[in-house]
Amino acid sequence: MRDGVVFDFMGAVESVSSLVRKSKSVLGYDIASASTGFPPGIGAAESRTCRFVIERAGLECAALVDEVSAANSVLDIEDGVVVDVGHGSTGVGVMIDSELVEVGDVPGGGMHINLILAGALKISEKEAEIAKRRNGAEVLDIIRPGIERVAYSIARLSRNYEHLPLHIAGGGLMIPGACEIVSQFLERQVVNYPNPLYITPLGLARSSI
Ligand SMILES: Nc1ncnc2c1ncn2[C@@H]1O[C@H](COP(=O)(O)OP(=O)(O)OP(=O)(O)O)[C@@H](O)[C@H]1O
Numbered sequence: 001m002r003d004g005v006v007f008d009f010m011g012a013v014e015s016v017s018s019l020v021r022k023s024k025s026v027l028g029y030d031i032a033s034a035s036t037g038f039p040p041g042i043g044a045a046e047s048r049t050c051r052f053v054i055e056r057a058g059l060e061c062a063a064l065v066d067e068v069s070a071a072n073s074v075l076d077i078e079d080g081v082v083v084d085v086g087h088g089s090t091g092v093g094v095m096i097d098s099e100l101v102e103v104g105d106v107p108g109g110g111m112h113i114n115l116i117l118a119g120a121l122k123i124s125e126k127e128a129e130i131a132k133r134r135n136g137a138e139v140l141d142i143i144r145p146g147i148e149r150v151a152y153s154i155a156r157l158s159r160n161y162e163h164l165p166l167h168i169a170g171g172g173l174m175i176p177g178a179c180e181i182v183s184q185f186l187e188r189q190v191v192n193y194p195n196p197l198y199i200t201p202l203g204l205a206r207s208s209i
């Protein structure tokens with residue numbers, strides 16, 4: 001995946017196959033089906049690619065759901081903005097009376113924050129990922145522009161719904177102080193959750209039941 005789209009089909013198939021092999025050996029039982037998610041608002045052709053990856057890896061595709069709907073099946077927000085800040089892209093869905101009324105997804109997330117850190121510290125992207133996870137609070141001032149850029153995207157994708165709180169899922173803002181920066185920058189209420197990285201995957205798994 002890059003910027004929220006499958007750009008290396010066979011690489012994605014190999015990743016899924018390898019994860020299934022590892023899971024089978026750890027869990028000790030067979031995995032025959034899987035659910036997959038796609039960035040909200042992308043075209044039907046792109047979202048079908050996610051299903052084809054699952055099928056090419058020898059699994060049945062149990063569900064194909066947009067990531068924001070998957071996240072909200074866990075968060076259960078009636079009125080609010082569900083935000084999924086991933087590695088490559090930021091997805092936003094506006095919930096009114098438990099209905100998804102607006103969706104969108106734009107490039108920008110943890111990967112872009114890594115790029116800023118890598119450039120500033122003159123280290124590789126891989127080293128930046130490690131530094132961000134280990135010393136996130138200490139490098140907050142360096143990566144602030146990247147976080148504010150994500151915040152700006154969230155604002156753009158939820159225009160006219162500024163009165164609604166932002167509910168943050170995804171791993172992209174799992175840096176101590178990052179959600180506070182978003183809240184201050186946008187002057188909006190931000191709600192964060194423990195283990196935000198697992199909200200959307202849990203919703204995807206649930207959607208196949
Ligand atoms: N402990 C951590 N501290 C800080 N950041 C983290 C941590 N764990 C994961 N991340 C970041 O979370 C991001 C991955 O989040 P997530 O799994 O939600 O993305 P994704 O679903 O793979 O991406 P996308 O939705 O864009 O396809 C990465 O950018 C990674 O750096």
Ligand SMILES: [Mg+2]
Pocket residue numbers: 067084085086087170200
């Ligand atoms: Mg994601």
